[in-house]
Amino acid sequence: MVKKIFFFGSLLFLLLLSFNAQAQPLSAESVVEALKKGLPPARIAVLVTQRGVDFELTKDIEAKLKGAGADDQLIKAVRDASGRIAETRKLQRELKDAQEKAKGEAAKELAKAKAEAAKELAKAKQDIQKEIDAERKKAKEEGQKEVQKAREEARKDALKNVQKEIDKEVQKAREDARRDALKNVQKEIDKEVQKAREEARKDALKNVKQEIDKEVQKAREDARRDALKNVKQEIDKEIQKAREEAQKEAEKELQLAKAQAQKQLETERTKMLADAKKQMEEEIKKERERVRKQLEEELGGREQRPKPGPKELAEVTRGRALLKRKDFQGAVKAAEAAIAINAKYDDAWQLKGEALAGLKRFQEAVESYDKGIEVYRQDPVLWYRRGLALEDLGKYKEAVESFNQALDIDPGLRVALIFKVQSLQKLGSHAEALKTVDTGIQIDPDWTLFHMRGDILLALKRCDEARKSFDEALGKNPKYLLTRQGKDEALRECAAR
Numbered sequence: 357m358v359k360k361i362f363f364f365g366s367l368l369f370l371l372l373l374s375f376n377a378q379a380q381p382l383s384a385e386s387v388v389e390a391l392k393k394g395l396p397p398a399r400i401a402v403l404v405t406q407r408g409v410d411f412e413l414t415k416d417i418e419a420k421l422k423g424a425g426a427d428d429q430l431i432k433a434v435r436d437a438s439g440r441i442a443e444t445r446k447l448q449r450e451l452k453d454a455q456e457k458a459k460g461e462a463a464k465e466l467a468k469a470k471a472e473a474a475k476e477l478a479k480a481k482q483d484i485q486k487e488i489d490a491e492r493k494k495a496k497e498e499g500q501k502e503v504q505k506a507r508e509e510a511r512k513d514a515l516k517n518v519q520k521e522i523d524k525e526v527q528k529a530r531e532d533a534r535r536d537a538l539k540n541v542q543k544e545i546d547k548e549v550q551k552a553r554e555e556a557r558k559d560a561l562k563n564v565k566q567e568i569d570k571e572v573q574k575a576r577e578d579a580r581r582d583a584l585k586n587v588k589q590e591i592d593k594e595i596q597k598a599r600e601e602a603q604k605e606a607e608k609e610l611q612l613a614k615a616q617a618q619k620q621l622e623t624e625r626t627k628m629l630a631d632a633k634k635q636m637e638e639e640i641k642k643e644r645e646r647v648r649k650q651l652e653e654e655l656g657g658r659e660q661r662p663k664p665g666p667k668e669l670a671e672v673t674r675g676r677a678l679l680k681r682k683d684f685q686g687a688v689k690a691a692e693a694a695i696a697i698n699a700k701y702d703d704a705w706q707l708k709g710e711a712l713a714g715l716k717r718f719q720e721a722v723e724s725y726d727k728g729i730e731v732y733r734q735d736p737v738l739w740y741r742r743g744l745a746l747e748d749l750g751k752y753k754e755a756v757e758s759f760n761q762a763l764d765i766d767p768g769l770r771v772a773l774i775f776k777v778q779s780l781q782k783l784g785s786h787a788e789a790l791k792t793v794d795t796g797i798q799i800d801p802d803w804t805l806f807h808m809r810g811d812i813l814l815a816l817k818r819c820d821e822a823r824k825s826f827d828e829a830l831g832k833n834p835k836y837l838l839t840r841q842g843k844d845e846a847l848r849e850c851a852a853r
Contacts, residue, residue, distance in 0.1 A: 381410040384417050387434070391424035400426075401433040405612070413438040440605065447601070458590050465582070480567075488557050499546065662731060664701045668694040675707045679714070687711035702728040706738055713745050721745040736765040740772045743779070752779040768799060777808055786815045803832035807839050810846065819849035 382404060390400050411417065413435050421431060513534075517527060664672070675690030691708035694701055705728030712721040725742035728735070743758035759776035762769055773796045780789035793809045806829035813822035826843035833839070 381408040381437075383409070384411045384420065387426075387430075388420055388424045391421070391426060397425065397427045397430040401430045404430070404433040404437050408440060409434060409437040410441070411438060412441060443605075454590060469578075484557075488553070491553055491557075499542075662698075662700045662702065664703065665698060668697040668701050668704060671697065672701070672703050672707055675704075675711070679707065679711055682714065684711045684714035688715070700731050702731040702735060702738065704728075705731065706735075706741060709738075709741055709745065713741075713748070716748075718745045718748045722749070734765055736762040736769050736772065739765065740769060740775075743772065743775060747775065747779050747782075752783045755779045756783070770796065770800060770802070774804070774808070777812075781812065781815070786812050790816070803829040803836070803839075806832070807836070807842065810839075810842050814842065814846055814849065817849070819846045819853070822846040823850065 387400060387404070387409070390403075391397065413431075418431060418434075421434065426434075517530065671690050671694035675687045675694070678684075678686040678690060688708055688711040691704050691711060694704035695708070698704070705724050709721040709724035709728065712718075712724060722742055722745045725738050725745065728738045729742070732738075739758050739762035743755040743762065746752075746755035746758055756776055756779045759772045759779065762772040763776070766772075773792060777789045777792050777796075780786070780792065790809065790812045793805055793812060797805045797809070806825050810822045810825035810829065813819075813825060823843055823846040826839055826846060829836070829839045830843065
């Protein structure tokens with residue numbers, strides 16, 4: 357589990373990047389295929405929440421998903437995502453109904469405009485007919501006046517000629533001739549009046565028709581323009597409203613997905629750290645005892661480790677129990693009690709440093725480890741713990757030096773080598789990190805070190821060598837998912853070149 361601590365942050369970051377690079381909604385086939393390939397339903401549920409789906413969850417599809425291994429969490433995530441599709445389609449239908457409604461209202465407005473234009477046309481026809489009747493009446497009156505005038509003039513002439521006592525025959529001829537002339541005059545007057553009436557009627561009808569056509573055309577254009585303007589405004593409002601609601605919903609879903617993903621990551625990280633810490637404590641304890649015995653045999657009388665008394669040993673034992681229960685403050689007090697009894701007891705200083713690190717007081721932890729090192733410099737665990745505290749302070753260069761001290765005392769202390777590589781990578785010293793990993797592989801060719809080697813080679817853009825290192829790790833542990841993902845990343849890097 358110790359090796360998982362180092363890789364968790366960097367490999368999970370790469371995994372999130374690969375997920376975010378895709379923007380298309382998931383299909384039902386892709387979800388089933390992911391389940392069949394062994395991808396955890398919880399991870400697929402996160403993808404469904406982030407990217408959505410392009411299908412509605414029917415009973416048949418739900419049965420397929422469950423048959424492929426989907427749990428209730430994944431089914432809920434798919435149902436929520438498909439519900440958003442239904443809402444989007446509902447919005448589209450409402451927009452279409454609004455458009456149809458606007459078209460109907462525009463048609464009604466146009467029909468109303470036509471009816472009003474027809475009324476205006478009928479009224480104009482009535483006015484024209486009245487004007488024609490008035491013209492006819494006026495022409496008739498003028499014709500009658502002209503006839504009356506002609507008759508009076510003829511009568512005056514006849515009276516004048518009667519006095520001359522012209523021959524009756526001549527008088528008769530004159531009267532006949534005058535009568536014929538009056539008839540011809542009346543006919544010509546009637547023809548001229550009729551012609552004038554018809555021309556006046558034609559001109560009036562023509563002018564009225566042109567004016568009516570203009571008014572109708574203008575009314576049609578105004579009605580159409582107003583109807584289109586109103587329809588466009590309503591459609592724009594509906595579209596803007598739909599966009600705003602969709603954007604708010606998408607932002608809400610994105611925030612929820614991020615919060616859920618972050619919570620899941622924190623949970624997994626906490627569990628992994630707890631398991632790794634427990635295993636690491638056991639390994640360090642065994643390693644420390646082994647190194648102590650070895651150093652005591654090799655050093656002989658050169659540097660003897662101080663022997664603890666029963667009281668300080670009891671306080672340290674009590675402090676270890678408190679530390680295991682995560683009572684860091686209590687562990688600090690127990691360590692200080694042991695130090696008060698015997699300030700030359702290096703285990704007491706180490707216990708205090710571990711408890712202070714648990715309280716996030718890393719600088720004080722470094723000072724406590726330094727006190728222990730002053731008592732006994734040959735303890736690799738003190739140097740290793742000191743390096744961890746320096747790394748938490750962001751002092752990676754000093755942390756590397758502390759890890760080197762631990763490895764000089766015990767080259768087989770694998771946890772010191774792992775965290776040294778981590779600090780080197782944070783310093784950007786990938787070449788030196790690769791050299792350190794290769795040294796560790798020569799001592800212990802564990803799959804974890806091959807996985808680390810693959811990560812470093814990826815950072816150095818040596819994708820083919822990275823792929824081979826991941827293959828070595830999979831050959832020793834084929835079930836580790838992050839190693840498979842690292843190999844896939846290496847293959848994509850090589851294919852992109």
